[in-house]
Amino acid sequence: MGRFLVRRLAQSAVVLLGVTLVVFLLLQLVPGDPVRVALGTRFEQDTYDALRERAGLDRPLPVQYLSYVGNALTGDLGVSFRSGDPVTGIVLERLPATLTLAFFAVLFALLVSFPLGILSAVKNGSVLDHVARVFSQFGVSVPDFWMGILAIILFTGVLGWLPPSGYTPLGEDPVDWFKHLVLPSVTVGLVTAAILTRFIRSSVLEAMSEDYVRTAEGKGLSPRRVVTRHVLRNALIPVVTVAAVQLASLLGGVIVIEVLFAWPGLGQLTFDAVRARDYPVLQGAVLLVAALFLLTNLLVDLLYAKLDPRISVR
Amino acid sequence: MSVTEPNAEHAGPAPTPHVSERGRVWAALRRNKPALAGLFILAVLVVAGALGPLLAPYGINEVDADHLFQGPSRDHPFGTDDAGRDVFSRVLVAARVSLLVGLVSVGIALLVGVTIGLVAGYYRGVVDNVLMRCMDVLFAFPVLLLAVAIVAVLGRGLVTAMVAIGVVYTPIFARVTRASVLSVREQVFVTAAVSTGASDWRIMRRHVLPNIAAPLIVQTSLSLAFAILSEAALSFLGLGIQPPQPSWGRMLYDGRGYVQDAWWMGLFPGLAIFLVVLAFNIVGDALRDVLDPRQLTKDEARRTA
Numbered sequence: 227m228g229r230f231l232v233r234r235l236a237q238s239a240v241v242l243l244g245v246t247l248v249v250f251l252l253l254q255l256v257p258g259d260p261v262r263v264a265l266g267t268r269f270e271q272d273t274y275d276a277l278r279e280r281a282g283l284d285r286p287l288p289v290q291y292l293s294y295v296g297n298a299l300t301g302d303l304g305v306s307f308r309s310g311d312p313v314t315g316i317v318l319e320r321l322p323a324t325l326t327l328a329f330f331a332v333l334f335a336l337l338v339s340f341p342l343g344i345l346s347a348v349k350n351g352s353v354l355d356h357v358a359r360v361f362s363q364f365g366v367s368v369p370d371f372w373m374g375i376l377a378i379i380l381f382t383g384v385l386g387w388l389p390p391s392g393y394t395p396l397g398e399d400p401v402d403w404f405k406h407l408v409l410p411s412v413t414v415g416l417v418t419a420a421i422l423t424r425f426i427r428s429s430v431l432e433a434m435s436e437d438y439v440r441t442a443e444g445k446g447l448s449p450r451r452v453v454t455r456h457v458l459r460n461a462l463i464p465v466v467t468v469a470a471v472q473l474a475s476l477l478g479g480v481i482v483i484e485v486l487f488a489w490p491g492l493g494q495l496t497f498d499a500v501r502a503r504d505y506p507v508l509q510g511a512v513l514l515v516a517a518l519f520l521l522t523n524l525l526v527d528l529l530y531a532k533l534d535p536r537i538s539v540r
Numbered sequence: 541m542s543v544t545e546p547n548a549e550h551a552g553p554a555p556t557p558h559v560s561e562r563g564r565v566w567a568a569l570r571r572n573k574p575a576l577a578g579l580f581i582l583a584v585l586v587v588a589g590a591l592g593p594l595l596a597p598y599g600i601n602e603v604d605a606d607h608l609f610q611g612p613s614r615d616h617p618f619g620t621d622d623a624g625r626d627v628f629s630r631v632l633v634a635a636r637v638s639l640l641v642g643l644v645s646v647g648i649a650l651l652v653g654v655t656i657g658l659v660a661g662y663y664r665g666v667v668d669n670v671l672m673r674c675m676d677v678l679f680a681f682p683v684l685l686l687a688v689a690i691v692a693v694l695g696r697g698l699v700t701a702m703v704a705i706g707v708v709y710t711p712i713f714a715r716v717t718r719a720s721v722l723s724v725r726e727q728v729f730v731t732a733a734v735s736t737g738a739s740d741w742r743i744m745r746r747h748v749l750p751n752i753a754a755p756l757i758v759q760t761s762l763s764l765a766f767a768i769l770s771e772a773a774l775s776f777l778g779l780g781i782q783p784p785q786p787s788w789g790r791m792l793y794d795g796r797g798y799v800q801d802a803w804w805m806g807l808f809p810g811l812a813i814f815l816v817v818l819a820f821n822i823v824g825d826a827l828r829d830v831l832d833p834r835q836l837t838k839d840e841a842r843r844t845a
Binding site for chain 1: 695799818821
């Protein structure tokens with residue numbers, strides 16, 4: 227486990243370094259002068275000079291990169307081209323909304339996919355199995371933003387139960403907070419549920435064909451006991467990984483849903499930064515999301531190695 | 541993470557797929573009803589893509605101020621939008637650009653990804669390590685976020701959207717290719733080819749590539765689905781195909797403001813995306829069942845589009 231841990235940590239560090247390079251290069255790839263592009267045609271020369279100076283764009287590239295990484299390590303991601311505020315603050319401010327959405331979406335997905343995936347595998351070929359398979363095939367194929375629009379048509383337009391978009395902080399009004407949370411998190415959650423259902427089903431099916439299951443059945447254990455004690459224990463280990471990868475990708479992957487529902491998270495921030503050509507904010511948001519993604523994957527791999535000791539020996 | 545490596549008997553020295561192999565695949569697809577339905581939808585898509593502008597009853601930007609927000613009717617089966625344009629015609633014509641973006645971007649991902657995976661898996665060692673760590677880096681970004689960032693930097697539009705989606709789906713092709721190459725490389729026929737003094741390039745092209753075709757075909761079909769989904773998302777955000785050219789994603793964005801009064805604007809373009817993506821997914825799954833039954837990584841291909 228010790229060696230595995232070290233190797234895995236080193237690997238993540240290398241990838242993270244690569245991520246900072248990609249994020250750094252984003253700004254360099256902007257055709258022309260990014261500060262000028264961001265400011266448009268009318269701007270104060272002083273503002274321009276200050277931003278260029280602050281971004282350090284006149285220094286050689288390797289120096290710029292090293293200082294970018296160095297600053298990032300101390301939590302300094304530069305300043306917004308628009309407001310002049312530190313990017314770190316702007317980005318972190320949006321994190322709670324995104325985390326909330328991702329958490330509830332995955333929670334919803336787990337509540338749906340666990341029973342559906344397991345029953346679908348155990349009752350392979352039944353009506354329920356067919357329903358589950360159609361659900362997962364449809365869910366994987368449906369554009370989430372389209373489902374969001376349909377949900378708004380139904381729950382806001384026709385039924386009038388829920389607000390179409392927006393966000394209320396939990397501390398202000400918990401009921402209103404929840405009402406705004408339902409549509410976006412269920413929309414995202416259904417797609418995730420489809421992916422997980424499919425994975426859980428195939429994982430359980432695979433475990434059920436193992437020799438130890440035949441042995442357990444041969445010992446005369448009840449089918450229920452075979453499933454709960456032998457099949458699920460083994461089948462659900464890989465599910466942990468997939469569920470966590472889904473969670474990780476939701477942290478930055480729900481741009482469209484956040485825009486659709488006017489949810490003030492990182493996705494919405496990224497979208498606004500793109501439209502305003504506020505490149506430092508874009509870089510900061512992308513870097514934070516990628517770092518969170520890597521961190522989640524790292525934690526999952528370690529957890530996975532703990533659950534299944536064979537992994538770390540590989 | 542968990543690319544199932546094809547086992548020995550599966551990756552055995554199967555000769556280049558020839559006619560009977562193709563016949564076997566075709567026969568299996570014909571027995572699979574959902575796959576047939578998927579193929580039918582794809583056929584409709586291709587026809588719409590080829591002939592869309594000829595078949596459309598109205599011009600895509602034919603503004604009609606007297607018929608704004610008309611619900612579906614005989615004259616306008618999908619209704620009209622906020623400028624009185626016929627939604628059916630726009631959905632039909634947008635099929636071409638959607639298909640085009642899908643094909644070109646997956647083509648880019650396929651070409652670059654397979655090359656990288658082939659070289660990494662064939663040479664192994666340092667080359668493998670460097671190339672695959674680069675792929676890991678690209679894999680560390682959520683798909684759509686990376687595509688958005690690339691488009692944001694290079695400028696919005698059709699071409700950059702295709703490049704961005706291509707880049708984003710490159711790592712998955714590299715990984716699938718590499719995993720397959722690693723096992724094929726151990727086969728006797730590769731060793732034999734090496735001993736005859738064949739060049740690396742020739743071995744890769746003649747002996748390795750044909751034997752890893754199956755997982756690549758499956759991955760291509762699934763990636764087409766996700767690429768079309770990604771294009772729709774980019775266009776929804778205003779970063780893909782630019783108006784006045786119609787695109788399904790952009791039409792949904794426009795329709796989103798009128799969900800209460802003109803639900804058809806939000807329904808039909810999305811239905812088109814859904815059906816096309818569903819068709820590519822079903823056909824991809826069916827191909828996997830026939831060609832590559834041990835592949836279990838389908839869900840790795842889509843991490844939230």
